[in-house]
Amino acid sequence: MLYNKFLKMHIKTSMQYRFNTLFIGITQVLVNIGEVLGVWILFSQFTSVKGYGFYECLLMMGIVFTVFSFAECFARGYDEFHMLIKSGEFDRMLIRPVNIHYQILGSKIELTKLARMALGIALVIIALVNLNIDWSFLKILVLISSFICGITTITGLFIISATISIFTIEQFEFVNIFTNGAKETAYYPINIYAKWMTKIFTYVIPVACFNYLPLSYLLEIGNVPMWLCAISPLIGIVFIVPCIIIFNLCLKKYKSTGT
Amino acid sequence: MASIIDFTDICKTFKVPLRTKGKFSMFKNFFIRKYKTIEALKNITFKVNEGDIVGYIGPNGAGKSTTIKIMSGILTPTSGNCVINGYVPWKNRREFVKNIGVVFGQRSQLWWDVPIMDSFELLRDIYKIPKDEFDKTLKLLNDALNLETLLNRPLRQLSLGQKMKCELAGSLLHHPKILFLDEPTIGLDAITKLAVRDFIKFINKKWKTTIILTTHDMNDIEALTNKIILIGKGQILYQGSFEKIKENYASSKTITVEFAKDYDNIALDGYEITNHEKRFATLKNLPSKQFHPKEFINEISKNYEIIDFQVTSLSVDEILAKLYKQYEIIER
Numbered sequence: 001m002l003y004n005k006f007l008k009m010h011i012k013t014s015m016q017y018r019f020n021t022l023f024i025g026i027t028q029v030l031v032n033i034g035e036v037l038g039v040w041i042l043f044s045q046f047t048s049v050k051g052y053g054f055y056e057c058l059l060m061m062g063i064v065f066t067v068f069s070f071a072e073c074f075a076r077g078y079d080e081f082h083m084l085i086k087s088g089e090f091d092r093m094l095i096r097p098v099n100i101h102y103q104i105l106g107s108k109i110e111l112t113k114l115a116r117m118a119l120g121i122a123l124v125i126i127a128l129v130n131l132n133i134d135w136s137f138l139k140i141l142v143l144i145s146s147f148i149c150g151i152t153t154i155t156g157l158f159i160i161s162a163t164i165s166i167f168t169i170e171q172f173e174f175v176n177i178f179t180n181g182a183k184e185t186a187y188y189p190i191n192i193y194a195k196w197m198t199k200i201f202t203y204v205i206p207v208a209c210f211n212y213l214p215l216s217y218l219l220e221i222g223n224v225p226m227w228l229c230a231i232s233p234l235i236g237i238v239f240i241v242p243c244i245i246i247f248n249l250c251l252k253k254y255k256s257t258g259t
Numbered sequence: 260m261a262s263i264i265d266f267t268d269i270c271k272t273f274k275v276p277l278r279t280k281g282k283f284s285m286f287k288n289f290f291i292r293k294y295k296t297i298e299a300l301k302n303i304t305f306k307v308n309e310g311d312i313v314g315y316i317g318p319n320g321a322g323k324s325t326t327i328k329i330m331s332g333i334l335t336p337t338s339g340n341c342v343i344n345g346y347v348p349w350k351n352r353r354e355f356v357k358n359i360g361v362v363f364g365q366r367s368q369l370w371w372d373v374p375i376m377d378s379f380e381l382l383r384d385i386y387k388i389p390k391d392e393f394d395k396t397l398k399l400l401n402d403a404l405n406l407e408t409l410l411n412r413p414l415r416q417l418s419l420g421q422k423m424k425c426e427l428a429g430s431l432l433h434h435p436k437i438l439f440l441d442e443p444t445i446g447l448d449a450i451t452k453l454a455v456r457d458f459i460k461f462i463n464k465k466w467k468t469t470i471i472l473t474t475h476d477m478n479d480i481e482a483l484t485n486k487i488i489l490i491g492k493g494q495i496l497y498q499g500s501f502e503k504i505k506e507n508y509a510s511s512k513t514i515t516v517e518f519a520k521d522y523d524n525i526a527l528d529g530y531e532i533t534n535h536e537k538r539f540a541t542l543k544n545l546p547s548k549q550f551h552p553k554e555f556i557n558e559i560s561k562n563y564e565i566i567d568f569q570v571t572s573l574s575v576d577e578i579l580a581k582l583y584k585q586y587e588i589i590e591r
Contacts, residue, residue, distance in 0.1 A: 002384050002385065005380070005381050005384050006381070008377075009370055009373055009377060009378075009381060012372070012373045012377065013370065013371075013372040013373060016372045016373075016413070017372075087366070088363065088366040089366075091328070091333050091363075091366075092366070092368055094331075094332060094333045094352065094356075095331050095332065095333065095356045095359065095361050096356060096385050096386075097353045097354070097356050097357045097385070097386065097387075098353070098385055099353075252335065254333075254334070255273065255334070256328055256333055256334055
């Protein structure tokens with residue numbers, strides 16, 4: 001398959017700079033461990049935040065780390081789309097007989113992010129072991145779909161940022177407020193924030209749909225109806241569809257850059 | 260002969276944000292933007308026959324790259340029709356691009372850090388080239404360009420000339436019918452330049468590939484093309500053979516004369532003195548004056564004693580510079 005070839009090229013590239021790749025991976029993990037420590041220190045002072053304890057928050061962080069690093073690893077092409085335009089690489093893609101999204105996904109695969117993803121998965125496992133969850137088939141399904149929802153939501157945000165750079169050529173920092181902001185927001189249960197923020201991160205950018213809401217269902221806490229919590233990841237999965245449609249429409253207005 | 264590229268009345272306008280000056284202008288510009296429309300291409304019409312090598316020339320910013328980008332399906336024109344190889348480039352993109360190859364002289368299509376051969380294999384998969392056909396093409400390109408020793412080295416280790424050879428090979432692996440070359444000889448040394456030119460001719464003969472090439476090197480034009488299209492300020496100013504242009508300018512000569520002694524003032528009917536320093540002078544015949552060596556010697560010897568003189572015709576670069584000036588397409 002063509003994607004495997006792309007992947008192979010990226011592995012070969014990072015093997016050229018083995019030490020660098022390793023070093024970036026390790027530093028990123030260290031930064032994230034620092035964030036975990038921050039939460040841990042917080043919980044040594046307060047035992048719970050709105051019914052959420054340390055392990056509940058650890059589970060949320062684990063999911064956020066995992067889905068973010070997954071998207072940053074495999075959907076990096078959208079995130080750094082302005083670079084593709086500036087370097088002329090995007091013009092190249094337009095003269096290849098392959099679907100443009102397929103090429104964008106294949107153009108940048110950042111393998112250093114896998115280290116962070118491993119940390120995220122480790123955190124999720126640690127949290128799940130320490131939490132008393134009354135498992136059922138539906139709960140497993142909700143947990144898995146919340147991961148998928150997270151990946152599609154973040155990728156959707158990247159696509160929106162890419163769509164804007166079709167016109168501006170520059171990266172639009174404004175979108176970072178939503179991507180990185182969403183990340184930091186999602187470490188804690190969404191209902192600790194102001195009402196308007198909760199609403200934005202549920203309905204506009206469905207961040208709550210891949211951690212707070214499905215976890216409420218898993219842990220059977222919170223005051224949102226359980227059935228709503230259970231189906232919430234679907235919203236995030238649907239979120240990416242309009243993002244792709246808008247991107248495709250805007251692509252027709254593409255202007256390219258100089259020689 | 261059937262035309263493979265058919266461009267009719269292509270126009271392309273860009274909207275460029277207008278910056279205003281004054282207090283808080285940066286702020287204002289951020290919120291309220293005024294746009295100015297720039298006509299990059301105005302009613303471009305031309306035809307290219309199958310197997311032709313066409314030189315697309317013009318000063319920087321004339322619209323060459325825009326045309327190439329429209330022809331390769333990257334940009335959509337504002338108006339006009341364009342049929343290339345039976346396709347409209349910006350519709351049905353994926354079918355269309357299977358039969359074209361593009362080399363942007365200053366941008367690479369190969370991977371920086373991996374051996375060239377890996378990039379070629381990726382291209383094989385992208386274009387779905389059958390294995391035996393790929394091997395055959397690669398062998399042909401290999402023999403013509405001497406790539407053997409380069410293929411297992413990463414792009415970053417190659418010289419500019421070696422890179423260009425690999426770029427050319429990379430854009431031809433899928434055996435395209437049309438090849439677009441955007442400044443293929445830019446920055447190359449003399450030997451590589453000749454090698455690249457020979458290769459372009461070779462491919463054109465061997466595969467009957469139609470080649471469109473933009474360049475600032477007039478020797479490329481002389482050596483390769485059988486038709487040129489001159490573009491300036493987004494309009495076509497001339498299309499036809501380069502020989503014809505040369506003929507038009509063939510009569511203007513530059514004569515460098517060495518005198519036996521210093522003259523204070525030199526004047527000769529029908530000639531313009533462009534430079535005079537002690538015993539040396541440079542003369543140019545006026546458009547009305549036909550240059551004849553014998554007549555020239557007779558006339559100049561009447562008043563001056565000369566030791567030596569040298570006659571040169573306009574170089575192709577000078578011809579082009581004159582042409583640009585004549586059409587006033589150089590921005591001043």
